[in-house]
Amino acid sequence: MTIYEKRKLRMKRKKQKNFLLFLALILLLAVGMFLRKGVNCSTDVTARDNAETAQGIMEVHFIDVGQGDATLIKCGSHAMLIDAGDNSKGTAVQYYLKKQGITSLDYLVGTHPDADHIGGLDVIMTKFDCGMILMPEIEREIATYRDVTDAMEYKGYQNTSPVVGAEYSLGEAIFTIVAPVTYDREEYNNSSIGILLEHGDNSFLFVGDAQMEAEEAMLETGINLQADVLKAGHHGSSDSGSEAFLNAVKPQYAVISCGQDNDYGHPHRATLKAFRSRGVLIYRTDEQGSIVVTSDGQKLSFNHSPSASNKSGWE
Numbered sequence: 004m005t006i007y008e009k010r011k012l013r014m015k016r017k018k019q020k021n022f023l024l025f026l027a028l029i030l031l032l033a034v035g036m037f038l039r040k041g042v043n044c045s046t047d048v049t050a051r052d053n054a055e056t057a058q059g060i061m062e063v064h065f066i067d068v069g070q071g072d073a074t075l076i077k078c079g080s081h082a083m084l085i086d087a088g089d090n091s092k093g094t095a096v097q098y099y100l101k102k103q104g105i106t107s108l109d110y111l112v113g114t115h116p117d118a119d120h121i122g123g124l125d126v127i128m129t130k131f132d133c134g135m136i137l138m139p140e141i142e143r144e145i146a147t148y149r150d151v152t153d154a155m156e157y158k159g160y161q162n163t164s165p166v167v168g169a170e171y172s173l174g175e176a177i178f179t180i181v182a183p184v185t186y187d188r189e190e191y192n193n194s195s196i197g198i199l200l201e202h203g204d205n206s207f208l209f210v211g212d213a214q215m216e217a218e219e220a221m222l223e224t225g226i227n228l229q230a231d232v233l234k235a236g237h238h239g240s241s242d243s244g245s246e247a248f249l250n251a252v253k254p255q256y257a258v259i260s261c262g263q264d265n266d267y268g269h270p271h272r273a274t275l276k277a278f279r280s281r282g283v284l285i286y287r288t289d290e291q292g293s294i295v296v297t298s299d300g301q302k303l304s305f306n307h308s309p310s311a312s313n314k315s316g317w318e
Contacts, residue, residue, distance in 0.1 A: 203300025
């Protein structure tokens, strides 16, 4: 074989080797992408499996903030806060969280830009490290909303817009975004974030101040909204809790967050009647203070007995 032929053969073999190396690299990249996708999928499956077979304890604290909303959820070492009362309650909610041993929050949710829901969020944002901020993509020209956005800028937080159907894990629990389906820029209540929280066999539904129009939109998504505990919409107002909505949720328990002698008459008599007629056990922060529900994944226990009162907020 001549020197030229040998060189030509070496060049051919080198090209073949480079081509094989290129194919191997492509194969490795493809396997890596597959494995990465597989890990993500298995994480999602594991989160839902954990929620369905939870062995630990989850606590849901419906904090008494007067005429407003604030709900702390603790699951193992993980925690989430939904709303924080009005401007005067931020420090009170801060101290409540500290008393519960909370040093950071996995999630901080502002259901909608009404002062009695987001008023205390600026205090919570500045006093605790928050992993994810969830607020609807709707702004409001009030000082309370500006305080919240200023606090976000100060701490370098970015908002995560709620997407219906999105799922997140909280320890052994999992929660799904069920609202807002659409934004109502004239009626902020109907832009409230809705959350379905599942821990083993137990489930909770939080709907902020969603009124009947928003409830109807939730029903139209086809998401199974059935829940053991319903945080009554809009503080027990008669403009929430339609017959169709309650028939879909089928709650065993309802928690009404409202203030004593509030100016809105919450809870309204029609709401109390709708719950009573279905055999739903009612808990009220205006009468009983903070309501704490403990889940072991199979059964629920409350720190109070159900309210026996049928008094509306007008009485």
